[in-house]
Amino acid sequence: xxxxxxxxxxxxxxxxxxxxxxxxxxxxxxxxxxxxxxxxxxxxxxxxxxxxxxxxxxxxxxxxxxxxxxxxxxxxxxxxxxxxxxxxxxxxxxxxxxxxxxxxxxxxxxxxxxxxxxxxxxxxxxxxxxxxxxxxxxxxxxxxxxxxxxxxxxxxxxxxxxxxxxxxxxxxxxxxxxxxxxxxxxxxxxxxxxxxxxxxxxxxxxxxxxxxxxxxxxxxxxxxxxxxxxxxxxxxxxxxxxxxxxxxxxxxxxxxxxxxxxxxxxxxxxxxxxxxxxxxxxxxxxxxxxxxxxxxxxxxxxxxxxxxxxxxxxxxxxxxxxxxxxxxxxxxxxxxxxxxxxxxxxxxxxxxxxxxxx
Amino acid sequence: xxxxxxxxxxxxxxxxxxxxxxxxxxxxxxxxxxxxxxxxxxxxxxxxxxxxxxxxxxxxxxxxxxxxxxxxxxxxxxxxxxxxxxxxxxxxxxxxxxxxxxxxxxxxxxxxxxxxxxxxxxxxxxxxxxxxxxxxxxxxxxxxxxxxxxxxxxxxxxxxxxxxxxxxxxxxxxxxxxxxxxxxxxxxxxxxxxxxxxxxxxxxxxxxxxxxxxxxxxxxxxxxxxxxxxxxxxxxxxxxxxxxxxxxxxxxxxxxxxxxxxxxxxxxxxxxxxxxxxxxxxxxx
Amino acid sequence: xxxxxxxxxxxxxxxxxxxxxxxxxxxxxxxxxxxxxxxxxxxxxxxxxxxxxxxxxxxxxxxxxxxxxxxxxxxxxxxxxxxxxxxxxxxxxxxxxxxxxxxxxxxxxxxxxxxxxxxxxxxxxxxxxxxxxxxxxxxxxxxxxxxxxxxxxxxxxxxxxxxxxxxxxxxxxxxxxxxxxxxxxxxxxxxxxxxxxxxxxxxxxxxxxxxxxxxxxxxxxxxxxxxxxxxxxxxxxxxxxxxxxxxxxxxxxxxxxxxxxxxxxxxxxxxxxxxxxxxxxxxxxxxxxxxxxxxxxxxxxxxxxxxxxxxxxxxxxxxxxxxxxxxxxxxxxxxx
Numbered sequence: 001x002x003x004x005x006x007x008x009x010x011x012x013x014x015x016x017x018x019x020x021x022x023x024x025x026x027x028x029x030x031x032x033x034x035x036x037x038x039x040x041x042x043x044x045x046x047x048x049x050x051x052x053x054x055x056x057x058x059x060x061x062x063x064x065x066x067x068x069x070x071x072x073x074x075x076x077x078x079x080x081x082x083x084x085x086x087x088x089x090x091x092x093x094x095x096x097x098x099x100x101x102x103x104x105x106x107x108x109x110x111x112x113x114x115x116x117x118x119x120x121x122x123x124x125x126x127x128x129x130x131x132x133x134x135x136x137x138x139x140x141x142x143x144x145x146x147x148x149x150x151x152x153x154x155x156x157x158x159x160x161x162x163x164x165x166x167x168x169x170x171x172x173x174x175x176x177x178x179x180x181x182x183x184x185x186x187x188x189x190x191x192x193x194x195x196x197x198x199x200x201x202x203x204x205x206x207x208x209x210x211x212x213x214x215x216x217x218x219x220x221x222x223x224x225x226x227x228x229x230x231x232x233x234x235x236x237x238x239x240x241x242x243x244x245x246x247x248x249x250x251x252x253x254x255x256x257x258x259x260x261x262x263x264x265x266x267x268x269x270x271x272x273x274x275x276x277x278x279x280x281x282x283x284x285x286x287x288x289x290x291x292x293x294x295x296x297x298x299x300x301x302x303x304x305x306x307x308x309x310x311x312x313x314x315x316x317x318x319x320x321x322x323x324x325x326x327x328x329x330x331x332x333x334x335x336x337x338x339x340x341x342x343x344x345x346x347x348x349x350x351x352x353x354x355x356x357x358x
Numbered sequence: 359x360x361x362x363x364x365x366x367x368x369x370x371x372x373x374x375x376x377x378x379x380x381x382x383x384x385x386x387x388x389x390x391x392x393x394x395x396x397x398x399x400x401x402x403x404x405x406x407x408x409x410x411x412x413x414x415x416x417x418x419x420x421x422x423x424x425x426x427x428x429x430x431x432x433x434x435x436x437x438x439x440x441x442x443x444x445x446x447x448x449x450x451x452x453x454x455x456x457x458x459x460x461x462x463x464x465x466x467x468x469x470x471x472x473x474x475x476x477x478x479x480x481x482x483x484x485x486x487x488x489x490x491x492x493x494x495x496x497x498x499x500x501x502x503x504x505x506x507x508x509x510x511x512x513x514x515x516x517x518x519x520x521x522x523x524x525x526x527x528x529x530x531x532x533x534x535x536x537x538x539x540x541x542x543x544x545x546x547x548x549x550x551x552x553x554x555x556x557x558x559x560x561x562x563x564x565x566x567x568x569x570x571x572x573x574x575x576x577x578x579x580x581x582x583x584x585x586x587x588x589x590x591x592x593x594x595x596x597x598x599x600x601x602x603x604x605x606x607x608x609x610x611x612x613x614x615x616x617x618x619x620x621x622x623x624x625x626x627x628x629x630x631x632x633x634x635x636x637x638x639x640x641x642x643x
Numbered sequence: 644x645x646x647x648x649x650x651x652x653x654x655x656x657x658x659x660x661x662x663x664x665x666x667x668x669x670x671x672x673x674x675x676x677x678x679x680x681x682x683x684x685x686x687x688x689x690x691x692x693x694x695x696x697x698x699x700x701x702x703x704x705x706x707x708x709x710x711x712x713x714x715x716x717x718x719x720x721x722x723x724x725x726x727x728x729x730x731x732x733x734x735x736x737x738x739x740x741x742x743x744x745x746x747x748x749x750x751x752x753x754x755x756x757x758x759x760x761x762x763x764x765x766x767x768x769x770x771x772x773x774x775x776x777x778x779x780x781x782x783x784x785x786x787x788x789x790x791x792x793x794x795x796x797x798x799x800x801x802x803x804x805x806x807x808x809x810x811x812x813x814x815x816x817x818x819x820x821x822x823x824x825x826x827x828x829x830x831x832x833x834x835x836x837x838x839x840x841x842x843x844x845x846x847x848x849x850x851x852x853x854x855x856x857x858x859x860x861x862x863x864x865x866x867x868x869x870x871x872x873x874x875x876x877x878x879x880x881x882x883x884x885x886x887x888x889x890x891x892x893x894x895x896x897x898x899x900x901x902x903x904x905x906x907x908x909x910x911x912x913x914x915x916x917x918x919x920x921x922x923x924x925x926x927x928x929x930x931x932x933x934x935x936x937x938x939x940x941x942x943x944x945x946x947x948x949x950x951x952x953x954x955x956x957x958x959x960x961x962x963x964x965x966x967x968x969x970x971x972x973x974x975x976x977x978x979x
Binding site for chain 1: 859868952
């Protein structure tokens with residue numbers, strides 16, 4: 001996929017004044033400042049120089065090539081990028097979900113100050129599901145096809161929180177109601193093949209938040225759903241974020257989704273973050289040529305021309321090691337500086353950083 | 359055994375070794391008259407139950423027949439019969455299966471019902487039924503096993519044809535107006551051939567065991583013709599006197615069947631790109 | 644309720660099969676052209692009067708279709724007639740030989756499956772390590788060993804190392820019965836062990852790669868729960884299919900093993916019946932073994948409809964899927 005897909009509901013020219021998602025986002029940012037003043041250093045998740053190399057049939061794939069990223073308590077961070085830019089690989093790496101023998105991690109991931117890569121098996125088990133929850137792109141295949149959905153949630157409660165079956169069942173029904181699945185009692189006993197994709201994603205969410213995690217990692221949660229369901233799921237995530245004060249790391253390839261619920265956004269390209277900042281800042285004043293190009297591809301509902309634009313060129317080879325800026329060969333502004341060494345990190349206003357040699 | 363690891367080359371060590379063994383078995387048994395030191399049915403009561411010697415490489419049985427010669431001739435019977443069994447099942451099973459998979463519908467439903475009935479018999483019992491109907495002997499057992507194998511080969515080729523049918527090249531062949539016959543045999547069959555080949559190699563092994571079982575019960579090849587199964591059966595009574603009588607054909611069967619298994623797995627592993635062995639990092643966790 | 648109706652549907656599908664199978668058995672035996680009268684008389688001479696009397700007694704003068712129906716109807720009532728040679732009641736004869744064969748089949752299936760599950764799961768979670776390789780080699784040997792050969796080797800070994808123990812021949816008490824069938828059951832379970840281990844291993848490997856296992860790991864479930872509750876439970880459906888198919892092979896394998904261990908089971912009765920053209924015995928045993936096989940298949944169908952709800956709800960599509968899968972697996976199950 002070369003272009004970024006955006007559903008029709010997204011931007012209008014004057015998105016700042018609209019009552020849509022962005023309004024919510026800036027409100028969220030405000031609340032965030034109260035909750036966690038920027039002068040105080042309090043990070044929930046701190047990713048430092050993360051690299052993930054995957055062994056594949058074609059050789060070593062350099063999926064994540066040095067990512068620095070942070071998530072503060074209570075915020076929603078969006079990570080956008082094309083397919084294959086390493087955003088899902090990074091998300092899984094946060095809880096070390098990759099196959100141990102086939103993956104090489106380097107860098108550090110600190111969760112509330114604890115090093116995830118240093119955790120032992122037991123700690124990791126408690127960490128997964130207990131402090132983080134995860135939801136995936138395709139809920140149909142992410143749930144066990146031959147167990148009733150309620151049982152899959154209750155199982156988590158039993159294992160992680162030591163509930164009895166009866167308690168777990170009751171709690172599960174409450175969770176199902178909290179994610180707007182009614183009637184919870186009847187749905188409890190249904191199998192995944194008896195429910196729709198949107199329903200199943202709600203079940204996944206209920207399962208992921210069942211142990212009140214501090215961070216929810218949502219890996220393209222709405223990609224497989226149709227647009228109206230997509231909006232409902234995003235509303236639900238936003239509500240959980242507010243009610244539980246739970247941070248969300250939202251992986252998506254869709255700027256519309258970011259605009260709707262995120263406080264901050266990180267743009268990834270070929271395994272690196274190219275730009276990161278508050279949603280409004282990034283959208284209003286994209287500093288990296290890649291972000292600019294991506295935003296240019298977004299079709300505008302008010303515009304006269306209905307031409308879909310795309311970025312010329314293709315993604316760089318994932319199986320090669322690179323040091324220099326990876327976007328240079330597709331970049332309209334590329335100069336001599338781009339080929340010489342890693343892109344510089346540069347601050348553009350409060351909390352807005354860009355990695356560009358220009 | 360599906361080991362699920364290979365580096366992509368066809369001539370891996372297991373394939374080479376088992377290939378050599380299988381060729382040796384094929385040549386030695388097929389040209390048994392050339393390699394056998396004496397007539398397998400030469401009775402010499404004065405030499406009965408001798409231990410291995412230069413004259414009798416594997417010793418002699420109770421009537422003084424040379425076990426080594428009988429082993430080679432017996433292998434010829436066993437291997438030839440097994441190949442015939444598979445031949446029968448190929449000749450009938452593959453065309454029927456491909457047609458069922460390609461056309462589907464009533465033909466498919468009817469044929470599958472027939473196979474269900476044949477498969478309702480626990481494998482060897484159908485062999486027993488055939489033997490009682492057509493009399494004991496190698497012809498009846500080969501025919502029986504051949505027929506028993508038809509449903510399985512035909513089910514396999516049916517499922518292969520069903521998978522291939524939905525692929526684009528079949529559509530394009532159809533759009534060119536090719537006849538069904540041509541599509542099935544010139545386009546679909548070659549694409550299934552590799553999988554079928556791996557399967558049929560295995561089947562030869564199973565047929566050797568199946569035929570030996572029937573012979574062992576005295577229902578298959580009849581004495582004095584030598585056959586691995588019959589030799590085993592004759593040897594059981596004399597296990598204490600000369601264990602080689604039954605152990606040597608037993609070893610021959612196991613060696614051949616293992617080689618066929620490994621060889622077939624080699625073919626399959628070669629075909630299955632997903633299963634190729636990947637290099638691993640040093641464990642990180 | 645839906646489960647019950649599924650069971651009924653499966654049971655109904657079974658009746659036509661049974662009719663055709665019984666007809667096949669009956670008519671194919673008559674194809675051999677051996678005259679039952681000559682079997683009954685053996686070497687003896689008899690007058691036409693005696694022959695006529697025998698014909699009437701065994702209803703041999705009736706049309707063959709009538710004979711078939713008469714046989715089938717009385718078989719349904721449990722009456723299999725008397726045999727041609729010793730004029731013994733076939734039903735009683737079979738009943739006296741059943742414990743050995745049934746014991747062998749049941750015990751070897753249970754032992755083989757249990758061991759295969761352990762080996763297969765172990766090989767899958769230790770994939771491509773020496774444990775996996777060792778299991779692979781072990782399984783390869785067991786695959787290639789015909790059960791009668793294993794039986795011979797085991798018998799030789801036991802005669803050498805435990806000459807004071809007897810594993811063969813008739814038995815008087817239950818203790819002796821258990822002692823007699825234990826070793827043959829182990830031998831008989833080897834082929835099944837080999838095959839089922841492969842299926843368990845490949846099924847587990849496939850399951851462990853699937854998305855719902857990633858979810859289960861992201862929930863922080865302990866490894867044992869993931870392996871047994873999530874991966875193995877899902878992988879067990881093809882395993883059940885193959886076990887139910889392979890049960891047929893243990894049924895015919897029992898005949899072979901019995902003959903090596905000289906156990907008084909149905910196998911010897913059947914083989915001798917075939918050799919002597921003693922049809923009432925042959926057709927009764929064949930029919931019963933087929934019914935046993937079909938019943939095992941039905942039992943497993945019902946078990947996996949319990950495990951996988953999709954099978955009983957969409958029995959049509961699920962049947963197609965299982966059929967495809969069976970085609971792949973079936974071959975491996977079909978050897979002695």
